[in-house]
Amino acid sequence: MRIAIFSDEIGWHTRQLQAALRARGAQGRCVDLADCDIDLARGVQGLSIPGFRERLPDAAIVRGIAGGSFEQVTKRLGVLHALRELGIPVYNDARAIERSVDKSMSSLLLHAAGVATPPAWAIESPQAAQRLVMRESAARRALVLKPLFGSQGHGLQRVGWVDGAHLPLPALDTPGYGRMAYLQRFIAAQAHDWRVLVIGGRARAAMQRVGSGAGQWIHNIAQGARPVRAVLTPELAALAEAAARALGMDYAGVDLLPSSAGPQVLEVNGVAAWHGLQRVTAFNIAQAIVDDLLDRRMARSAQPARSA
Missing domain, CATH: 3.40.50.20 (Rossmann fold)
Structure with a gap:
């Protein structure tokens, strides 16, 4: 092959x-x-x-x-x-990647499937986005402004009510934001989040991504967080599997954050890296991905279309 x-x-x-x-x-x-x-x-x-x-x-x-x-x-x-x-x-496939790379579509599909995820907004009008930030700030809530197509924690900013003061929305013509605002309600800063790897519809491994310092709220490995082996609890597994299913993914890196209401899915990565996760995982992740491709996906591929 x-x-x-x-x-x-x-x-x-x-x-x-x-x-x-x-x-x-x-x-x-x-x-x-x-x-x-x-x-x-x-x-x-x-x-x-x-x-x-x-x-x-x-x-x-x-x-x-x-x-x-x-x-x-x-x-x-x-x-x-x-x-x-x-x-x-x-x-x-391309459909799954399109759903995951567009954070607004990911949020919409997770919400529609009943998967616990923070409220989120995708707004083109700077005035409407600023009004949303003002409303959330008046309620003593912060939002995270993210590039719609960003990755690895780059370009994240908190706006609204942050550390006891109002932070306004920056200009949306800043490089990286594409003249629109994707905003996700901020969950109170935690010392870690979770990355759960789903392969073939089943959660297979998990790690905590521990922030690089006190008050650090971005937990990407690329931003200095360190991977720590985590117990893959039934709750985390079920939530990650539901997230991957909602976006129609063969494999997915699902990022979850603890909250007072239970774990929340922040993002679903359709081209997930696993270098950090491999350091705290006993089995060979690449082999598990290849085995799933060969044993499940190829087994159910459309044979008539191939033979034609």
Whole structure:
């Protein structure tokens, strides 16, 4: 079997996946989606994928999609959509990635599925967003302003009622916010949050991400937090599994935060990194992902579409 690993960078994660595929007698080839084209003249079933000129991959794992213009990203996602339509299992597919990368859509789908998640708003009007911040601040509540498509804790700001004073919304033309406000109600600062990894619909591993210092409310490993092994309780497992199911994901990194009302799902990552989690997890995470792809996803792929 020949598996495409779509990634815009080669590193630890792609090497782990390639080793796991080799252990199952499969070959993993890393391909940047930016180098893939829709080519109706010479492509295989309309697609030109480096390393797969004669036939399409048997399956694909999405590890990363490079940023770019709206048109470039649309084309890259279009390649993933096309593979799915041609019967190729894509793990996670474009629909799942679109749902997770757009924080407002994630919040909407989680809310619709009854998954505990903080109230959130996506607003284009600066005036309307500022009025919301004023209302929340008057109620002594803070909000977190996040880039709609951001990751790794970059660009997060608290606004509203913060440390006993009102902090107004910054200008939305600041780079990173795309002239709109995605705001999520702030949950009182905790010393840690949880990352739960869901594979094939089942929560498999968990860690606490412990902040780098007193009062630190951003718990991303990329922002200095440290991973600590956590007990995967039935409550955390059920909530993470429900979140992954709501977004239709094959695998997901689900971020949860403790609150007075119980754990709340903050975000669901559809291209989840697991380097930090692997440090506190006994089993090989890449192998578990590959096994799920080969044993579950490929087993239920549309065989008539492939043989045609």
